[in-house]
Amino acid sequence: MKKLINSPENVVEEMIEGYVKAHPSHVRRLAENDRALVTAKETAEGKVGILIGGGSGHEPAFMGYVGDGMADGVAVGNIFASPPPAPILEVTKAVNKGAGVLYLYGNYAGDVMNFGMASDLADMEDIQVEMVLASDDVASAPKAEKEKRRGIAGEFFVYKTAGAAADFGYNLEDVANIAKKTNENTRSMGVGLSPCSLPQTGEPSFELGENEMEVGLGHHGEPGLRKAPIDTADNVADELLNSILLDIELNEGDDVAVLVNGLGSTPRMELYIMFRRVEQVLKEKGINIYRSYVGDYITSLEMGGASITLTKLDDEMKKMIDHPVDCPMFVQK
């Protein structure tokens, strides 16, 4: 695949350079570590720090979500690779305003180890750290083993509610509880149509036949549940939604937030066609869509495909979902 880059070795560094130059009033790089970015605005003393992070290549995630109402800082890894402990630790120190720091990241072996090591190091510096791992992908493990599931697009809602709760002055434990509650009430599932390629290898991340799709694809190109012939948007949406609805109890009158997420190269046109079906099905079941997000929220470079996420909302979570946000790659009024 053709790429507008200079050299594969420098893509992450150069992306970060461009990013901080493009949004100087929003984000800045810490002098202590190249891969450690924090909000350029002064955050309030006593506010719980929200730290997010993970591999690059998922933009807007994760670095795009630093700003008012979302994360205070981000540790940036190589492409599809967890950041090491060092930038996580530096961000931790920078965003700790005396109330501790909440780490939010997806449930991947690498992230678990690196964020875990960083939290041990933070502990040695007497900074209180809590961690909440997103595990929303219903395709990645059976319901009985939810804690094994990987985090995909649903992570967005975890940042959204936790970021708001921290803004509202909740303490560390309570912010962590909101994040946990959001994760517990969030389910996602995706479908892949075409692969992405790492700049360093240029090789497609997976292979699919000309008329094939990968149902349950992970957002690093991890194989999903099965390959299947490509189907209509409505049938694909139905299959993803059915898997989600089998996994989480939703009753008539319940409120949900919906995210139809593009993996990178899928046009918004197709995402809205998917959303159309989601809305039809939920309406039939009497489930109320409280807020909708349609677009590229967590991508995999130029991968083709989409995922659907539902988060069941209670009143507290609705307040958090409604809270305004001002990040370089996501703004909500």
Place this chain on the structure above:
Amino acid sequence: MKKLINSPENVVEEMIEGYVKAHPSHVRRLAENDRALVTAKETAEGKVGILIGGGSGHEPAFMGYVGDGMADGVAVGNIFASPPPAPILEVTKAVNKGAGVLYLYGNYAGDVMNFGMASDLADMEDIQVEMVLASDDVASAPKAEKEKRRGIAGEFFVYKTAGAAADFGYNLEDVANIAKKTNENTRSMGVGLSPCSLPQTGEPSFELGENEMEVGLGHHGEPGLRKAPIDTADNVADELLNSILLDIELNEGDDVAVLVNGLGSTPRMELYIMFRRVEQVLKEKGINIYRSYVGDYITSLEMGGASITLTKLDDEMKKMIDHPVDCPMFVQK
């Protein structure tokens, strides 16, 4: 190319359905015409109406830019085809608050004819209409024939400033003047890496060799100035910028707004790498970046590639660029 659609004939209809269902508090469809959308909020009596439009397939443009601070309504065409006069006229009637309506669209033969016919019809209904055509693509005609140039991503800045001016209570002539001033001070140029395909044909919109790019590509896949071997992001950015800087006088100390726009499937990572180079070059020349936009603002389905836009700003335009916006696909605080 694989697509998540139901049937090629219904993509535009189903996209609009999904769109209005996803953002019911932002946009609504007029009963009079399926392809006529207006802001769901009440706009003030006496405010100049801003009407935008063009073919589908450019999302977020054009329908994504209806909302506070941008357009009051949009007429939606088929894929890459101007909307006919009927929806334009219906939107005109709906957004006219007694102060007239400004049509903003790109300089394409089809749009010129259809918007022209609509404005004749509006005239017959005693609605005052002004039109400003974006013509920012330096690759599409020599400088001496600027009025022949097509409109590409720079249209975004025309909507931005005109939308703000209308909000500030400017009259129709003055809003049109701001739009014209913006267009006159805006230059864009793009590069194509990979084609898109129309849902109805499935055929690639143009052909490129494995290591080729199309310099000066139009955003419907119109061939550009020349095909060239693919180059580094820095060299590509330099070529696009040079063409722009040869075309518009920019001196040390001047302020510009910058847009690095993705055509659809180009990852944000690459756009930020492009932006990084733009910033370097402008900095060397002492040109000040007042505000930056990096992302997919006007796309061509899943086309690969990017464009660079510069708009030279005076104080009035800066005020307009800073004005907040709340649209379904673009929010600015």
Place this chain on the structure above:
Amino acid sequence: MNFTAKELINYFKQVVEVMENEKNYLCELDRKLGDGDHGVTMSIGWQAVNKKLTNELENETDCGKISSEVGMTFLNAVGSSVGPLYATGLIKGAKVVKGKSVLNDSDLAEFWIAFANGIKERGKAEVGDKTIVDTLAPAAKTLEENFAESGDFLSAFNEAVKSGEEGMKSTTDLISRLGRSSRLGERSKGAQDPGATSAYMMLSTFLTVVKMRSE
């Protein structure tokens, strides 16, 4: 010749079929010069016309009404460049046959001349710009001259279609000066203009229809 409203409807139905069959070819031409949608646009437009023809217009006897409704339906279904162009042509043609349920030779000649002129006015294109007009303008000229001489529509139209064909073919070597392809400069040479091609199909289909009835 007495060309009835029913036959006019039948002609438009033939166009529906031709455009459906030539959809991919017209797209292919447009991919070389423009955005690749001309066949799709013609198909969308004429399919919408087809619905109109088989419903509201089924028993319509006013040839003017038929032609203007076909034009408006086409326009509202497609927009695009060719929407206003073909619609204007059809509406201008409609004006000269307004209220008539049967068209004689001179009505038919006037209809097609008005059609071609309407398109030329709307698009402000000249012969040589590499557009629809390269087919229609020479066709209209031949029609006018031949009909003035002979007073026979069929033979005059037969000649007109030949001129249109030549005009269409001439677009291959032209450098485009209007529409999307105008930005190609020298690179627009070597490909036949899609609009000139669909315009030729409109004419040649009409010729086929009137030829068949006269056999």
Place this chain on the structure above:
Amino acid sequence: MNFTAKELINYFKQVVEVMENEKNYLCELDRKLGDGDHGVTMSIGWQAVNKKLTNELENETDCGKISSEVGMTFLNAVGSSVGPLYATGLIKGAKVVKGKSVLNDSDLAEFWIAFANGIKERGKAEVGDKTIVDTLAPAAKTLEENFAESGDFLSAFNEAVKSGEEGMKSTTDLISRLGRSSRLGERSKGAQDPGATSAYMMLSTFLTVVKMRSE
């Protein structure tokens, strides 16, 4: 055997080369099971180590310092899953050789056993989970038993690498239970684990290095 700090540095430089050469192969394995980056990650990490080795560590004589610095450099360059794993192994190994500029047979045996155990503890993987541990655990076991018997590092390590190789190969038929590939279930069968493969390369490269000096 007297294995010097200089030789340890040399070993790590050999690893740099091996990982560079095997980059594409390791990525290919990871594309089947994970996200396709294992070779890239190893390359990035060991290239960073290479810089460290040829600069700050060039004249370092403390084997413990060398190993822990190599571990930290690798970790900070890559993060990922294997960053913490290999770094922990190298740091645990470093602990048992801390302050030593020359390593004898028993130091070397202890180093590699600590390396393997460190990785196992960090990743909480068991044999059969289809990970690095499938190479390292049997290798460490063989090393420990053989060395306890013979007291000869070279021969014991030779056997250990054979066990590691068997372990690596065994991963092909395993169903993954940890890391990205664990979500594949049955579909993870049939592909050799990339981490188990790179771990084997670490061991076999060391064997080559110590064999060469004993010739």
